[in-house]
Amino acid sequence: MIAELDEVEVSYGGRAALGPFSLSLAAGEIVALVGPSGCGKSTALRLLAGLEAPQRGEVRRDAAPGETAVVFQAPTLAPWLSAAANVALPLELSGLTRREARERAASALARVGLAGREAARPAQLSGGMAMRVSLARALVTSPRLLLLDEPFAALDEITRRALADDVLALWREAGPATVFVTHNVEEAVYMASRVVVMSPGPGRTLADVASPAALPRPPGFRTTPEFRESVEQVSAALAQGMAAA
Numbered sequence: 001m002i003a004e005l006d007e008v009e010v011s012y013g014g015r016a017a018l019g020p021f022s023l024s025l026a027a028g029e030i031v032a033l034v035g036p037s038g039c040g041k042s043t044a045l046r047l048l049a050g051l052e053a054p055q056r057g058e059v060r061r062d063a064a065p066g067e068t069a070v071v072f073q074a075p076t077l078a079p080w081l082s083a084a085a086n087v088a089l090p091l092e093l094s095g096l097t098r099r100e101a102r103e104r105a106a107s108a109l110a111r112v113g114l115a116g117r118e119a120a121r122p123a124q125l126s127g128g129m130a131m132r133v134s135l136a137r138a139l140v141t142s143p144r145l146l147l148l149d150e151p152f153a154a155l156d157e158i159t160r161r162a163l164a165d166d167v168l169a170l171w172r173e174a175g176p177a178t179v180f181v182t183h184n185v186e187e188a189v190y191m192a193s194r195v196v197v198m199s200p201g202p203g204r205t206l207a208d209v210a211s212p213a214a215l216p217r218p219p220g221f222r223t224t225p226e227f228r229e230s231v232e233q234v235s236a237a238l239a240q241g242m243a244a245a
Contacts (some may be wrong), residue, residue, distance in 0.1 A: 001062060002027050002145050002177040003048050008057030009202070010043050016202035018043045019057065023179075023196060023205075025145075030171065030178040030215060032188035034234060035198030035206075036242060041181045044203070045070070045147050048179060063145035063177075066094065069138035073150040075130040077122040077137075083109060084118035087137045094141070108136040111173070112166060128159040132166065139170055146176040150183065160184075164191050168216035185238070189230045190217060197237040199244075207237035 002025050009019035018040030025031055025048075033041045046052045047059050049070050061068075077086045087105035092098060106118055112132040122130055131151055138146060148167070152160040164187060171178060182188050188195045193215055197207040212226035221227055 001025070001060070002029075003063060004060040005044060005047055005054075006058040006060065008044075008047060008054035008059060010040065010047070010052075010054050011202075018201070018203050019054070021057075021198070021203055021205065023048075025177045025179060027144075027177055028175045029194075030180060030192045032180045032182060032192035032195045033198060034182060034185060034188045034195060034238065035203055036200050036238070037183075038201045039198045040201055040203035041198060042149055045149050045179060045181055048145070049147050061145075063143070066141070067144040068147065069141060069143035069145070069176075070147045071131075071134050071138045071149065071151045073153050075122065075127075075134040077130060077133055079122050082119050082121060083114060083125070083133045083136075086122070086133055087140050090137065090141050104140055105136070108140040109133070111139070111170065112136045127155050128163060131155065131163060135163075135167065135170065139174060139176075142174060143176050146171075146178045148178065148180045150181050152187070153183070160187065165216070167191065172216055185234050186222070186231055189227060189234060190222060195230075195234050197234055197241065199241040206241045207234070209233050209237070 005023045007020045007022055010017050035041055049068055084102055084105045087108050088101035091101035091104060109118055112135055114132055152163055180191055193211045195209045196205055199206050209230055212230050
């Protein structure tokens with residue numbers, strides 16, 4: 001077990017935002033969280049990251065803060081730094097020499113398909129490229145726990161699909177336990193070993209749908225009956241939760 005939420009509850013300004021909600025994450029597992037806006041998906045991610053604490057329940061983490069990486073919906077890159085400097089930043093903050101950090105940053109950028117763009121500033125990169133830099137920065141520290149908060153939401157469908165495959169390829173290399181928050185049901189089923197469907201806020205678990213195939217996905221997986229069946233199962237759970245709200 002890398003991280004676990006045990007009957008956690010979170011309220012903001014007296015309004016319940018999450019829970020009771022439980023989630024266990026095993027080493028090397030990819031779990032997607034889906035649910036309507038305001039159901040507490042991002043709150044659950046912040047609890048797992050150690051960025052906030054619940055009012056009730058318990059958060060257990062085997063991954064230390066330095067072994068956890070978070071990728072947000074916006075790339076959150078420093079605009080005055082190059083791609084290489086952005087990726088190297090967490091390494092330099094951890095005490096590595098600038099030379100070693102930059103070497104590892106260049107390697108990480110190459111892994112996400114950005115070799116030769118080390119000197120580019122964020123403003124010189126497309127949205128997909130900027131997100132790849134964010135992924136490289138998250139993975140350069142070799143995290144045991146990777147948390148992705150709707151990282152593809154602002155991207156077009158072709159770029160989203162390409163980045164989904166990139167994330168799965170990187171996961172295959174490093175194997176971090178991963179939680180992926182998304183509104184896109186097909187994206188969740190494609191990327192995760194299981195999909196946790198959450199109710200309208202305060203979010204609770206409505207369904208936990210296991211993946212029908214091994215990760216990373218084989219070519220043409222999106223067209224298989226198994227994929228479509230899982231998508232329909234997740235969609236039906238979402239619709240049922242909305243109707244009951």
